[in-house]
Amino acid sequence: MELLDSFSIGLSVLLGWKPILVIVVGVIVGILAGAMPGLSPSTAVALLVPFSYTMEPALALILLTSIYIASNYGGSITAVLINTPGTPSAAVTAMDGYPLTQKGQAGKALGTALLASTVGGAIGVMILILFAVPLARVALKFSPADYFALALFGLATVASMSRGNVLKSMVAILFGLMIKNIGIDPISGVSRFTFGSDQLYDGFTLIPALIGLFAVSVVFAKMESWTGIPRVLEKVDNKLPSFKEMMKIKMTILRSSVIGTVIGIFPGAGATIAAFISYDVSKRWSKTPEEFGKGSLEGVAAAEGANSSSVGGALVPLLALGIPGSATDAVLLGAFMLHDLVPGPLLFKNNPDIVYGIFSALILANMIMLILGVYGNRLFIKVVSVPEAIMYPLILAIAVIGSFAVSGSMFDVAACIGFGVIGWLFKRYGFPVAPIVLGIVLGKMVEENFRRAVMMDGYSVFYTDKLAFVVLLISFLSFVWPLYKGWKHHQSVNRSKVKSQHN
Amino acid sequence: MQYFSHGTGLSIWALFLAACFIITGLVFRRSSRHNWTGQALLPMALLLLGALFYGVTFDFPVEEAGPALIPRLWIACLSAMCVTILFFIVRGDADKDPKAGRIGFVLLGVGIMVAYYFAILFLGYFVSSVIFLSVMMYVLSCRKPILIISVSVGWLLFSYVVFYKLLYIQLPLGIFENYL
Structure with a gap:
């Protein structure tokens, strides 16, 4: 009954033309941003956050979450048409989507991607509601030690689940945490690492740092590999899969949606891992596994259902605990902060209109995405064909406005450019950028709760508080396990090298 | 210490x-x-x-x-x-450096961004953005003057109407402070 009451409050947020317009704009921007190779969902949301500053908080967050959910579908457009995934998770879609294009069935592939994304997105939101509401209720009883342990768990899983080198991911997280220490200490009020600069008293503003790391660095990275050769996209029709084909893939969509949501809940796992696992599981369950990789509609559905549903899953820890599970969630957390809102259990209690407004808007955004996808694909493809020589300078111009808009300071613009260079260097040498952002975002939560816990109960609290102890133990294992696995793998590679030299 | x-x-x-x-x-x-x-x-x-x-x-x-x-x-x-x-x-157990791409081109891009930053302080956002967009598009091999001018001026009008007038973002105006 309470849930229904809260939902009616959420639905009331959507009344009127403004929220609908905001969702439509969010879905269009999300699809376009997702479709542009190099622009990830986090980049799109980061670039748009400052412009939501003057909007009502509920509308601003509806806009950003609509972009988030639609960008996962957008990523499939270029993955299917030119074998260039618009988002990292769409790489899995390309495995079957592009072969379908080569067979002249691009429309069918895009239709399947759209259908799976819509159903996956909707299922993800439903599971989000089922999980987040009770979790937020439980989280009201958490102590500072529990919050410290949970935030650390988030960081440890981000490092352990990142693709590539775990050590480099940890370095990126710690760099982010260290950057967050710059400014006035939140507990004692002492100024730290400001080197006499007044502008650093509040530390680096989050949004310019995000824009620099996600958007500006992308442009610099693109410039390094610049060829100037324009993209050529296929012409497509708006064909959805036939009823018979839909029946054939319905179980794949449902299964991958559940897999995607559950994986999305774990910090750091995200859409890409969800898509890979779901693709693998679907291949095992399929009656025609031999078609996977050669243009299977099931393959496209498995990847898209999982990556879109992972959005709902990833929002569970963000909304219920205030712990972002992915880079885009970290950007969303920044958007909440910009509007003086703190995600977590108290948000459900104090601002049910915002939380349930987001839930209702996400469901509506999925429906709007289906309609826009069916009728607007041709237009989206034309927009995506805009030459990069025009797109990248415009991204930089938007980045400058976005950085300036947050607090009207040119220092923030300088910081954005600086973070852009740092992001480019990190990416160039294989250090992921998203963990830096998670470190910056979670740094305050980790420090404040750690010190509060120690001040209240001493260091022993971390083993006397059962939840904190268990979560810390899991965090430790989730960090050490991939290192151990990497070391074992390294040993076996070395042994086989020695063997081949002997032979 | x-x-x-x-x-x-x-x-x-x-x-x-x-x-x-x-x-x-x-x-x-x-x-x-x-x-x-x-x-x-x-x-x-x-x-x-x-x-x-x-x-x-x-x-x-x-x-x-x-x-x-x-x-x-x-x-x-x-x-x-x-x-x-x-x-x-x-x-020797780590990944080697990536192949050197167009590092000079990136440094040029960074340099243009830094120049853009100082130009905003002096000329304000709108005028410097027109110059920045034109220069950057040219650097990125766009050789169609009409396209360059229309995108730059189009952005000037769009950013003025949307960001300055509708969203009330008080963008720096530099020496044109008294004219807008």
Whole structure:
């Protein structure tokens, strides 16, 4: 009954033309941003956050979450048409989507991607509601030690689940945490690492740092590999899969949606891992596994259902605990902060209109995405064909406005450019950028709760508080396990090298 | 150690760390590990940044769970990770530097961005954006003058109407402050 009451409050947020317009704009921007190779969902949301500053908080967050959910579908457009995934998770879609294009069935592939994304997105939101509401209720009883342990768990899983080198991911997280220490200490009020600069008293503003790391660095990275050769996209029709084909893939969509949501809940796992696992599981369950990789509609559905549903899953820890599970969630957390809102259990209690407004808007955004996808694909493809020589300078111009808009300071613009260079260097040498952002975002939560816990109960609290102890133990294992696995793998590679030299 | 936490001591410490960075770069460049120079310099820079920050923490008040505790914890962990990465590089067990792309082109892009920043301070956002967009599109091989002008001027009008008038973002106007 309470849930229904809260939902009616959420639905009331959507009344009127403004929220609908905001969702439509969010879905269009999300699809376009997702479709542009190099622009990830986090980049799109980061670039748009400052412009939501003057909007009502509920509308601003509806806009950003609509972009988030639609960008996962957008990523499939270029993955299917030119074998260039618009988002990292769409790489899995390309495995079957592009072969379908080569067979002249691009429309069918895009239709399947759209259908799976819509159903996956909707299922993800439903599971989000089922999980987040009770979790937020439980989280009201958490102590500072529990919050410290949970935030650390988030960081440890981000490092352990990142693709590539775990050590480099940890370095990126710690760099982010260290950057967050710059400014006035939140507990004692002492100024730290400001080197006499007044502008650093509040530390680096989050949004310019995000824009620099996600958007500006992308442009610099693109410039390094610049060829100037324009993209050529296929012409497509708006064909959805036939009823018979839909029946054939319905179980794949449902299964991958559940897999995607559950994986999305774990910090750091995200859409890409969800898509890979779901693709693998679907291949095992399929009656025609031999078609996977050669243009299977099931393959496209498995990847898209999982990556879109992972959005709902990833929002569970963000909304219920205030712990972002992915880079885009970290950007969303920044958007909440910009509007003086703190995600977590108290948000459900104090601002049910915002939380349930987001839930209702996400469901509506999925429906709007289906309609826009069916009728607007041709237009989206034309927009995506805009030459990069025009797109990248415009991204930089938007980045400058976005950085300036947050607090009207040119220092923030300088910081954005600086973070852009740092992001480019990190990416160039294989250090992921998203963990830096998670470190910056979670740094305050980790420090404040750690010190509060120690001040209240001493260091022993971390083993006397059962939840904190268990979560810390899991965090430790989730960090050490991939290192151990990497070391074992390294040993076996070395042994086989020695063997081949002997032979 | 407190001498190095502020004033002249901190400057000496910073110069010493910068010298360490340059020496590391030179040593790697001339050694058999020259293909790992970039891979080594990034963790080295973070390690030295950590050392600089560590020196500063001695200026913080000493108390239980005080302001120095967490920064020192992160610096210790970061240093341990960076040293491990450097160890793997020295052993030759790490990824080599990526093939050098168009680094000069990136530096040109960064340079144009920095010039754009200073131009905004002097000419304001709108005028400098028109210049920036035109220059950047030209640099990125766009050779259609009409397209360049229409995109730049189109952005000027769009940003003025949407950001300045509708969203009330008080963008810097530079020397044109009194005209708009």
